[in-house]
Amino acid sequence: MKKTILVSSCLLGCKVRYDKTSKPLPKEQLIALEEKFNLVGVCPEVLGGLPCPRQPAEISRDREVLTQSGQVLSTFFLKGAHEALNICKNYGIQLAVLKSKSPSCGFGKIYDGTFSGCLINGNGITSDLLLKNGVKVINESELDAWLKTVKE
Numbered sequence: 001m002k003k004t005i006l007v008s009s010c011l012l013g014c015k016v017r018y019d020k021t022s023k024p025l026p027k028e029q030l031i032a033l034e035e036k037f038n039l040v041g042v043c044p045e046v047l048g049g050l051p052c053p054r055q056p057a058e059i060s061r062d063r064e065v066l067t068q069s070g071q072v073l074s075t076f077f078l079k080g081a082h083e084a085l086n087i088c089k090n091y092g093i094q095l096a097v098l099k100s101k102s103p104s105c106g107f108g109k110i111y112d113g114t115f116s117g118c119l120i121n122g123n124g125i126t127s128d129l130l131l132k133n134g135v136k137v138i139n140e141s142e143l144d145a146w147l148k149t150v151k152e
Contacts, residue, residue, distance in 0.1 A: 006088055006093050006096035007096070009043040010099055012041045016052055020053040036150055044081050055068065056115070059103050077125040104124045107139045109122070110122045110124055
């Protein structure tokens with residue numbers, strides 16, 4: 001029986017990003033994932049109640065999620081993160097493949113909160129919550145290397 005993993009919806013081709021676009025995985029990666037796993041797509045920002053399109057957001061130094069105009073979106077991001085965690089718990093999901101650099105899904109590197117395009121070490125709101133609850137998180141740039149470690 002296949003295990004189930006969580007995947008950012010935008011990586012699956014759903015147009016749920018802030019600008020109503022997607023960032024789909026290359027076809028070969030998607031096929032490899034589908035052959036080995038059941039995939040559950042989530043967009044924590046949409047689960048948290050944010051519309052598509054929406055203003056881009058970044059995480060400030062004090063971990064508030066803000067738009068460039070200063071609108072605080074932290075409540076939406078936290079709600080979406082908790083919804084994603086509930087999905088993991090309900091399906092026994094132990095791995096999430098999440099979109100890099102996102103204020104929700106980013107793992108390892110996120111934008112610095114200044115809207116200048118600078119990246120810093122850190123995780124998005126959802127990645128942080130999943131990690132704290134024992135869910136392994138990788139981003140799409142780590143997917144090929146990770147797939148090579150998966151036993152048939």
